[in-house]
Amino acid sequence: MSASKSSKVESDPQRVRFSAGWVGRLERFAVGLEASVRRREGGAGAARAGSGEEWVGYRPYRPGDDPRRLDWDLMARLEQPFVRVTRRETSERWWIAIDTSASMGLGRPGKLQASAECASALTALGLRRGARVELVAYGGDRSQRIGLGRSRDIGRGLEFLEGLEAKGQGSLRSELSRGHWRPCGRAYVLSDLFEVDPALLGSLRGAGREVGCLRVLSSRELTPEVVDGGVRWRCPETHGELELPLDRKRVEAYDRLLAKELERWRESAARHGWRHAVASTGEAFESILGKWLGRGAA
Amino acid sequence: MIEALLEGWQRPWWLLALGLVPLLAWWRSSAQRPRVRETGSLSLWKQVAEAERVSGQQSRRLPPAWVFWLLLGLTCGGLGLAEWRGRKAAVPQERWWVLDAGAATRLTFVGDRGEPGAASRLERGLLEAAEELGLPADERVAGWRLFDGRKAREMDERGLLGWIADLEAEPSAVQSPDWELWDRADVLWIACSSKVCPRPKAASRWIIGGAEVPGPVAYSSAGTWWFTGEQVELRASQPGAWQMVVDPRLPEPFASFAVAYAEAYGLRLTRSEEASSGSAADPGPRPLVGPRAAAGQEAVLRWGIHRSSAAGGRWDFNGGALDWQPGQLEENVDSLRPVPSGFGVGWSRSAAGEAGRLFASGRGWVSVAAGDWSGSNGDPAVLALELGRRLDASWATLPESAPAWARANQGPRQADLNPNARGPVGAPRRAASRVMALALALAAGAAWFGASRRT
Numbered sequence: 001m002s003a004s005k006s007s008k009v010e011s012d013p014q015r016v017r018f019s020a021g022w023v024g025r026l027e028r029f030a031v032g033l034e035a036s037v038r039r040r041e042g043g044a045g046a047a048r049a050g051s052g053e054e055w056v057g058y059r060p061y062r063p064g065d066d067p068r069r070l071d072w073d074l075m076a077r078l079e080q081p082f083v084r085v086t087r088r089e090t091s092e093r094w095w096i097a098i099d100t101s102a103s104m105g106l107g108r109p110g111k112l113q114a115s116a117e118c119a120s121a122l123t124a125l126g127l128r129r130g131a132r133v134e135l136v137a138y139g140g141d142r143s144q145r146i147g148l149g150r151s152r153d154i155g156r157g158l159e160f161l162e163g164l165e166a167k168g169q170g171s172l173r174s175e176l177s178r179g180h181w182r183p184c185g186r187a188y189v190l191s192d193l194f195e196v197d198p199a200l201l202g203s204l205r206g207a208g209r210e211v212g213c214l215r216v217l218s219s220r221e222l223t224p225e226v227v228d229g230g231v232r233w234r235c236p237e238t239h240g241e242l243e244l245p246l247d248r249k250r251v252e253a254y255d256r257l258l259a260k261e262l263e264r265w266r267e268s269a270a271r272h273g274w275r276h277a278v279a280s281t282g283e284a285f286e287s288i289l290g291k292w293l294g295r296g297a298a
Numbered sequence: 299m300i301e302a303l304l305e306g307w308q309r310p311w312w313l314l315a316l317g318l319v320p321l322l323a324w325w326r327s328s329a330q331r332p333r334v335r336e337t338g339s340l341s342l343w344k345q346v347a348e349a350e351r352v353s354g355q356q357s358r359r360l361p362p363a364w365v366f367w368l369l370l371g372l373t374c375g376g377l378g379l380a381e382w383r384g385r386k387a388a389v390p391q392e393r394w395w396v397l398d399a400g401a402a403t404r405l406t407f408v409g410d411r412g413e414p415g416a417a418s419r420l421e422r423g424l425l426e427a428a429e430e431l432g433l434p435a436d437e438r439v440a441g442w443r444l445f446d447g448r449k450a451r452e453m454d455e456r457g458l459l460g461w462i463a464d465l466e467a468e469p470s471a472v473q474s475p476d477w478e479l480w481d482r483a484d485v486l487w488i489a490c491s492s493k494v495c496p497r498p499k500a501a502s503r504w505i506i507g508g509a510e511v512p513g514p515v516a517y518s519s520a521g522t523w524w525f526t527g528e529q530v531e532l533r534a535s536q537p538g539a540w541q542m543v544v545d546p547r548l549p550e551p552f553a554s555f556a557v558a559y560a561e562a563y564g565l566r567l568t569r570s571e572e573a574s575s576g577s578a579a580d581p582g583p584r585p586l587v588g589p590r591a592a593a594g595q596e597a598v599l600r601w602g603i604h605r606s607s608a609a610g611g612r613w614d615f616n617g618g619a620l621d622w623q624p625g626q627l628e629e630n631v632d633s634l635r636p637v638p639s640g641f642g643v644g645w646s647r648s649a650a651g652e653a654g655r656l657f658a659s660g661r662g663w664v665s666v667a668a669g670d671w672s673g674s675n676g677d678p679a680v681l682a683l684e685l686g687r688r689l690d691a692s693w694a695t696l697p698e699s700a701p702a703w704a705r706a707n708q709g710p711r712q713a714d715l716n717p718n719a720r721g722p723v724g725a726p727r728r729a730a731s732r733v734m735a736l737a738l739a740l741a742a743g744a745a746w747f748g749a750s751r752r753t
Contacts, residue, residue: 103336103337103338104338106336106337106338111338192338194338194339194341195341217338217339218337218338220335220337221337221338221339227333229332229333230332230333231332231333231334231335232332232333232334232335233335233336233337233340233343234334234335234336234337234340235336235337235338235340236336236338237338238340240340242340242343242344242347243332244332244343244346244347245332250346250350253346253349254339254342254343254346257342257345257346258339258342261342
């Protein structure tokens with residue numbers, strides 16, 4: 001499910017632009033991902049769901065799932081727990097939050113562009129499965145949102161994403177406090193997640209909700225290089241500055257701190273059962289989501 | 299005040315090159331200014347800085363070491379080129395070079411192995427002496443003077459090279475300088491051989507030396523006297539190797555005689571009015587004299603005509619043998635006109651009561667009075683004999699010829715230098731050379747290190 005990076009459109013890093021044929025690319029990704037999941041989780045045969053609802057397939061058991069939905073026969077065969085998936089479940093709501101604060105306008109291509117591409121792919125995936133998708137952009141003066149319910153709404157979703165701009169300060173905490181994510185069966189956050197406590201995402205868990213956060217970083221943030229003469233770092237959100245000679249020793253110290261930060265998030269995600277991945281803006285969304293959702297997605 | 303600061307430097311304007319050092323340092327500082335970059339991970343960088351502060355490490359923004367070495371190298375280079383000589387040397391000190399500019403100095407310098415160089419002994423000797431004493435060859439040094447036995451020379455902006463060019467354009471000196479008069483501590487004697495330049499008591503001495511230089515010693519109607527390196531031998535001249543230029547208006551019997559003379563000695567006979575002074579209509583009252591007339595590279599003899607002071611131009615003379623001898627003729631003339639010096643030996647004879655200069659000659663030229671000589675009587679054979687002797691004695695000294703003693707081996711190079719010969723100017727040049735070498739090494743090493751430095 002790899003895709004060529006040449007399809008990424010080089011543009012203003014603070015804006016979002018989708019290349020021509022983007023919808024087709026999303027469709028191909030969704031089809032490919034589903035096929036991959038089916039191959040991994042076994043064929044879907046008709047069976048009584050047990051709740052009067054139409055059964056459509058299986059997925060691996062996740063902590064918090066209703067134990068009554070466990071398929072014991074499959075577990076006996078495979079020695080791994082799987083739950084039955086019903087049509088009602090696939091008619092769930094997805095909540096996809098994308099950070100549009102000023103720091104997302106960094107990198108080439110920008111973090112906002114990479115996040116929007118992943119968000120568009122998630123939206124296409126959800127709509128294809130019959131879910132209602134709510135796209136939320138938080139950052140700047142106020143958050144923006146759009147609700148999409150049908151497959152053909154993907155165009156409106158892309159328009160919404162192309163209208164985003166990375167500016168101002170964003171607060172995931174205030175967005176979460178609005179509670180719009182509560183009725184959703186899946187909640188995804190796409191951000192650089194700086195200045196965010198991983199415990200905050202713990203509040204999204206519960207009621208069988210699948211939670212995932214994708215951390216998008218620029219190449220300079222992931223792997224800074226030694227620079228002769230030093231660098232004056234500036235945060236585009238807080239406008240704070242720090243002048244620091246950028247020699248090998250300091251770069252290595254930064255690498256250690258970043259690794260520690262990412263490890264903290266991985267541990268928290270593993271402990272609370274939510275998905276976590278780190279991606280660079282240079283990666284194609286197919287590669288990012290393929291790794292992020294490829295395991296256990298349905 | 300600026301002049302006082304600059305007077306101690308040999309080439310103070312090179313100090314301007316030191317201005318490059320702060321410029322480069324400023325440029326480097328500009329390049330070192332931190333680049334502004336935006337990042338979302340400022341908090342992590344702050345933690346890095348905080349960790350350094352806690353651990354006591356200093357965040358320095360000094361340039362890398364190779365920059366300092368490069369700037370130091372450039373500074374040394376500027377100071378070396380400016381060449382400090384000290385305040386004492388700023389006051390021009392007189393130094394005299396006394397040169398034997400004889401014929402030996404004009405010959406090509408030949409090394410001990412017989413390899414000829416491109417320079418003359420004069421040029422080579424002066425330049426080697428200057429190099430030994432640490433003196434520049436191509437720039438003026440205040441207080442430095444040259445005496446070649448004939449005149450003293452000041453140094454102009456061409457420096458020593460100017461002296462060499464002027465000396466080589468002039469005839470060689472006939473005799474050596476009076477060395478005893480120049481036996482002082484501030485004087486350097488220069489000669490080709492120690493045979494012509496005795497060991498001084500107070501002065502310094504530079505003997506140029508040089509191996510023997512085979513070549514022509516003299517030319518004559520009998521042939522070329524040639525120095526082989528060991529002895530002088532007479533070699534037959536090649537027919538037509540030289541020429542005799544005669545004025546086409548040369549009257550008879552002289553014109554016929556010129557033809558016969560040229561044929562007898564294998565000279566190329568060329569007819570040209572350049573043999574005479576004046577114009578085609580009037581050959582001029584004065585015979586063609588002077589070094590220029592004899593300086594023709596190929597003409598061993600120029601035979602021209604001149605307008606004598608006598609009117610009419612008809613000459614009667616008695617062609618008796620004794621009448622044709624210089625001096626003897628003058629005793630026989632009725633009236634004599636004094637022969638001015640520089641015009642060579644000439645005859646004066648009165649004709650019809652008038653006096654005129656009938657014949658004159660010098661080194662490389664002869665001249666007869668224009669007019670009608672047909673009425674002359676006398677023995678033609680005697681006339682021919684005397685004319686021949688006069689012409690034989692008038693052959694030019696061609697530049698290639700040099701006396702045998704000049705062509706002989708001048709001996710080894712010798713340097714008898716007293717401390718005053720070097721002077722304070724010599725020492726800083728060596729120190730400046732060392733400083734320059736250090737500067738180049740520093741700059742090259744720093745530049746290579748900086749270029750190969752991995753960032």
